[in-house]
Amino acid sequence: MISAYSDDKQFTMRIKYGLYLSLFLGLSFTTSAKSKGPIRVACIGNSITYGYGLADREHEAYPVLLQQKLGAKYQVENFGKSGATLLSRGHRPYFQQEEYKKALAFRPDIAVIHLGVNDTDPRNWPNYQDEFIPDYHHLIDTLRAVNPQVRILIARTTPIGVEHPRFESGTRDWQLQIQQAIEQVAKSADVELIDFHTPLYPYPHYFPDAVHPIAAGMHFLAETAYQAISGDFGGLQLPAIYSDGMVLQRQRPLTIRGKANAGELVTLSFHGWSGNTKTNRLGEWAITLPAQSAGGPYSLEVSTPQSKRKIKLNNVYVGEVWLCSGQSNMAFMLSQSTDQEHRPIQPDSMLRIYNMQPAHETTASAWPVSFLDSLDQLRYYRPATWEGARPSKTNISAIAYHFARELRDSLQIPVGIVINAIGGSPTEAWIDRATLEQEFPAILRQWRKNDFIMPWVRERAGQNLQAQDTPLARHPYAPTYLYDTGIRPLSSYTFRGAIWYQGESNAHNIEAHQQLFPLLVKSWRKTFGATLPFYYVQLSSINRPSWPAFRDSQRRLARPSQGIDMVVSMDHGDKADVHPTIKYPIGHRLALLALSGQYGYRSLEARSPELLSVSWQQAQVLELTFAGTSELRTSDAKELRGFEVLTYDGKTHPLTGSMRGATVTLQLPPTLRGKDLWRLRYAWRPYTDANLTGATGLPVSTFTIDLKTNAHDAQ
Template sequence: MKKIILYSLLMLLALHASAQKRTKVACVGNSITYGYTLPERETQAYPARLQQMLGDAYQVGNFGKSGATLLNRGHRPYMQQEEYRKAMAFAGDIVVIHLGINDTDPRDWPNYRDEFIRDYLALIDSFRTAKPDCRIIIAKLTPIADRHPRFESGTRDWRGEIQQAIETVAHVANVQLTDFEQPLYPYPFMLPDAVHPNPEGAGILAQTVYSAITGDYGGLQMPMTYTDRMVLQRDRPLQIKGMANADAKVKVSIAGQKKTARAGSDGHWQVTLAPLSAGGPYTLTVTDGKTTLLYKDVLAGEVWLCSGQSNMEFMLKAATTASKDIPAAKDSQLRLFDMKGRWLTHAVEWPVSVLDSLNHLQYYKGTQWEAATPETARNFSAIAYYFGKMLRDSLQVPVGLICNAIGGSPTEAWIDRSTLEYRFPAILKQWTGNDFIQDWVRGRAALNIKKSSYKEQRHPYEPCYLYEAGIRPLESFPIKGIIWYQGESNAHNLTTHEKLFHLLVDSWRRNWNDEQLPFYYVQLSSIDRPSWPWFRDSQRKMMEDIRATGMAVSSDHGDSLDVHPRNKKPIGERLGHWALNRTYGHKQVVPSGPLYRNVEFRNGAAYLTFDYGEGLHSADGQPLRTFEVAEIDGLFEPAVAEVEGNRLKVYNKSIKNPRYVRYGWQPFTRANLVNKTGLPASTFRTE
């Protein structure tokens, strides 16, 4: 009996000693830490989930206080709350702090912003006093969705300022910084009230803290664009980046180069390779000592992103020249990365099983790099294929094409959320009933997701969606430039589109950290839709406003009834003309047909000059047609156009004092002005 009692006492002492050795984690914060709005806060709040992940070797305490501010003169200072006193008594070995959301209140940030950094440093110092060797982790703020009632009146901007202040605090206090924003930012449905995460969102926060504490980020990982047969951009310093467990030593080797990087506390690592000359095949090796990733048959060459809506998505097998060109599509140095949607946006109701996947941005099918063959090329974008083939023929280097175009998609779906939140927030508001968004777009989306009962159900046409599902996952994979064919789903409102198109180009150039990233796009073609002449001219003028852009005219290959004209080869090649001339310096290649430059009115006629206007003539040998003149804007009459050297004389004998000229100003136009290379002139009007 004495032995049993002694054994029991020893076991109790051992258990007590074990409990004493448990690492204590104090989770300090506001209602998000507390678990406000969660159905079962005690088990669903992020600290409770963190406890489950960390296991019995840790003791996690939840010291969240709803409504708490970091500011000591805020409306509810955390350091004056009972939860703070309990956190101090807990004396955590690790302290995780997430405060600042409530400081966006108009009572707080406008008055006391200058005190934020000092107050945060004081809070950190107090925990270091309670436990001198404690480890402090501070978190960047969780998102606040644009649905928040004060979003535009201050919350959006003040929250951004607080994020910057938190980064400053991390640097000054020499504490670990983790990010509560990025894991939730693309998933606004996880913030039902625009602020507080739902149970899934709380789980993501728990995983974020778990990784920050343990350094476990799932081991070595590379972006989805890294597969066998990929093409890496040649002739420029090449950033290779990925994820690994914190502090892992990652080695990257290719073509005799060997680079090493150390993963940061956030798991991110990056190396910069010296420029690769065109060629290959190479093997790219990435290893952290535990896992080795080998990418074989890698080429160095020219990489282009091909994006937009259905006319870019339009497959080679449906083009007029398919029967001739598909059998010849055998080129081991033309590589295709074909991103296709899992569900086509046809006029159907999608099954309920689709809807949750949409919310989680799981819209694109998995894919990998493939060499061009009749089998791979036939289902690839026709325009992208013809563009890539022209580059291959002219440059004689490997070419890689990434295509992620989605039929029917509007421009706003391709722009990152932050850009729209700050520069066009109105388009985010209740997007399915928003007049900035084309009726057809809203109607098709509503039909596709009709079976959803979820208020924040997502769809590929939603603003930001395709950026988050189709651009963000590319992880800034190095590219040379972009070709774009889109606009049909925004043609109802050219003023809105003009704003959106500028934002689109800015958004993507910022993503690739390249202010001069070439962006070549296709002007809408001809079809019997009344707004299209104005839209085409708007596209022409934007080329003048946005640097490093070029526009391929397609109106001579339009179809009066079909929004998807089938003759794609000349359109892809016209994009190729821009790239060869502007990006690759082939000045002998004329990039465009005649582009209106200026007009002079005298002696009852208009004299027009054009860029790329050498050798003006009609495409069909007939008189030049579709020119019109007017003395009063809006009262146009047909005009005669005659070539005089490299300019045009345009007149109507009944109009003595013309002041306006327009050309190709029909939805479906038979305009026939071309230059010496046979490239067509754009729709235009003088102003």
């Protein structure tokens, strides 16, 4: 390996380490072979291992906590050095520190290595990144030299937060490269890889300086190291959503994932099929069920014969499963809706509901301190169970229920819906941290003072948190929080698709939402599958000035050919209430998209008519052609309303028109003769009475088109 260190200085350093190691070995092995006694565990690392910044590192540093967990049969020592780099030519090489010499003299039976955070320094990684893997091998080799039987665990590095001053100028990307290098070392050096990154990633509030975890974070590191060393992962476990009465997605191979103690045999049986696997070193197991046809109820059983543990789930169905999410209009309950009296909930054991509800609603009140502590620990939702539809079950989403009812009636198979909507929640709360760090890091910084976040959202969070308000306090509206608490726990479950009603808490900044919405879809497709259908509801009508432009922006975000599609709801708005009480039509329209797009009901008119082209027929006549319907109508059988034209002086002029087939003809008034026209708009009022629909009553969306430059395509 000398060729990797051809530089004279590097070669000299390597010889020095070799001479030191030779001298040490000559002395140590003249004494005796491995003596009996506690199993020696060396925690090798930087300031994080050392416990920098802790109020009481002698009791709070992770090696101390690890000692407590492992017990008297182990001797755990802390060999952390603040500022240390793995790179031997870094600004403070671990190889040159006294802690390195002491770690070798300790002759560990187990070594837990956490190095690499300081290697992100611009003095280090840009210059010497090619030496990281050889240097890591050298560290491993020296540990094996003093104890050939040493068990070595190398850790993916702890997170570096977005508040770090160099986050976007290199630290973010270089840490990712270092993580990849560490994973490569684990394979090439045949050592165990453990993960100090993932358990702490959803807890940025544990890193007040963006680098060093507080005492609460140290418990995660100690637990991760303990589990890896002992193989004790708490025995057989399944994610909470796998429970009695659940619905599994039909017609797809289903990979069921869980936890068990390392090396345990796990057996799964379902509906006459059985399979088994062994848990890996990280306590993870996965068994893939072959695709199933709709049916049930069945039983699903998972067991670990070695530890004699068994989980048996009863009344399991196979059918269609949808995720129903968003903010308050999706959370709006059947008991609150005015169409409940006309369309009451029907008892149906094969329409199954998993209703994830918050422990506290985000009303204008101060939450108790005990709940704020739970928030910090990502315990926001109450435990949920799968239940069948019944008349008394009216505390569920009205839109989600009507959507599921339509699918159930049309498909005649079991249907399951998972509801996790949270009132007032902004889009950014539902996106995973890695996506935002890469694509929109600015929205993560000081979110309570961040103009990308709607003022109302920040104010409401302040009200809820006032009993114990700190700069790093968590709240459901914080970026990534609802992904971490409401999406990530579902990540092992298989869904046919998702329906989404949200945007009210992002309507203040259209441009930001235009970035966030595609990131939301990207995030969920990364979690649930690259082709997850995503059907969403356009905001309705209300007297809020930004809403026409926001509705048009939502229209432009639809990508039907990519499974991202929208339903219009402005015809069921309310002038003053952001929560319209009529919900059945919205659930029905979402179901039309699903039936047409996913279940082969191609003849349905499932989408609102869309403007296809605009042309001048005469000097004063505009002809608009629409796609997606055989015939245009008005919702109230009255004259056409909602069209207007803008001139370049910014003035609006209402237009009259008529319909024939899929064409609208608009007549310009004589007062506009000879004037340059700027834009054509439709339904461009916050609360609109525009009335153009397709043949089946689906309303045409708010839109605007530039007449000067675009006479054909409304997109």
